Amino acid sequence: MSSLKREAATAPAHVRDGAAVPRTEVAGRPLARLQWAASAAARAAVSEVDPRAAIQSAVADAAAAFGRRPSQVAVEVLDRALCEPLLAQMPPDLTLQTHAALLAGAAGARDVFIWWRDGRGLRHVGTSSDASAKRATRTLAKLVLEGGEPVVAGTRSVAVAVPVRRSGVPVAALVARAAESTDIGLLERAADRAALRLAPVQERRALLERAGDRERLLLEAAEKRLVRLGYDLHDGPLQDVAALAAEVRLVAKDVEEVVDEHAAASVADAFASLLDRIRQLERGLRSVSQSSESSAALRDSLAAAIRGEAERVERASAIKVEVETDPDLPGLTDSQRIALYRVTQEALTNVRDHSGAANVSVTIARAGDGVRLVITDDGCGFDVDRTLKASARRGRLGLVGIFERVRLLGGVLRVVSAPGAGTTLEVVLARFTPDGSA
Secondary structure (H helix, E strand, C coil): CCHHHHHHHHCCEEEECCEEEEHHHHHCHHHHHHHHHHHHHHHHHHHCCCCHHHHHHHHHHHHHHHCCCHHHHHHHHHHHHHCCHHHHCCCHHHHHHHHHHHHHHHHCEEEEEEEEEECCEEEEEECCCCHHHHHHHHHHHHHHHHHCCCEEECCCCCEEEEEEEECCEEEEEEEEEECCCCCHHHHHHHHHHHHHHHHHHHHHHHHHHHHHHHHHHHHHHHHHHHHHHHHHHHHCHHHHHHHHHHHHHHHHHHHHHHCCHHHHHHHHHHHHHHHHHHHHHHHHHHHHHHHCCCHHHHHCCHHHHHHHHHHHHHHHCCCEEEEEECCCCCCCCHHHHHHHHHHHHHHHHHHHHHHCCCEEEEEEEEECCEEEEEEEECCCCCCHHHHHHHHHHHCCCHHHHHHHHHHHCCCEEEEEECCCCCEEEEEEECCCCCCCCC
16 A cells, blocks of 8 residues: 555544644545545546646646655656546557556656667557657666566666566566656656556557457458359359350250250240340359459459449349449558448348348448448338348348448447338448557
8 A cells, every 4th residue: 555545544633744634634645635636636637738747737636645856756646647538548658648648647757768679670659759868768668578677777878668468477677767856766667657657558459459360361251262262163163064055056956856856946936035045044153253263352442342242232133322432531450441342342242132122322431530331222122130040041141241240340230121111231341450559
């Protein structure tokens, strides 16, 4: 338990400037004032360009409530500020930036940097853009990450470097450079406390990065299976269908030679109808084979790939498809682009085969930092819940597959339909930033 908490909880009276202060004042108002000061410091670190003065003012206010010097309460204010729920709701890199700003303001440091290793090397956030400061703190960070022990370096310009540990292993380094007026003891205590609070933030960063890797691997595996399906269709059933058509032509020729002239015309019509059915089957299989390729969504823009699907539906049916795309779409991962392409592909296929619609609109546009896809038709509509349950029971994965694709990417899918009322399918995907930089 900290000294401030211990006094508030156990002391019968607190002596301030030689005068006794009732316990109720110590246990009540000052502790509330301490929490208020921490919240004010956290808000300043998030919202202000240079929050040092506001953080120092909050620390001074809490010190006055206890009758202490600011250096005696700075670590307590910092600790509570670092635990503010607001910080846990922000992207990890922004949270790290805020931690650095809080430490700099509460301990009076010249600048603070947080360094960590990932697949791209040693990365950082900090309170300064000075190149020399970055180089100096980077060297200390490497020492701390390799040795796992705190380092205090310098004489005229002192720097404190502390490891941030996860499961006992250094995963990041917190480096604070002292100003001329900085209390080095306070800086060391504050850096130690901040390092403890940084560990969960680093864990959240690691979880997001692993989620990004998992998302990529899952989608890559799904796309590889689709590509394999396309090749299997091309090399297997499509070749068999072509061979079947050739055999049917030979049989037709042989039969025409042995039937009398009165039956020849009807036999020729029957074989022509059979060959036409075989050609339709070949076109259908070839369309499935081609649609299994993911290259269109990656080679072209997402808008171009979706327009291509719309044109394919118009050629194969009497449906009019209107496509509207936002030219200012946010950055999407390959997995997101493929998923949006596949969802559009499956939705348009369902419209063509089942809806009886005359018109379909496809809209893709920015939605905050993400993207929204909306597909609306004027067809016969359906009971969404009943259809989903029936499709799952029969193993038909069209609409079920759409839901699963969106779910794997952490997106939101909404299907609104009713018999005789048409259908609207809406997908929203947030911009994915595994390093939390958005």
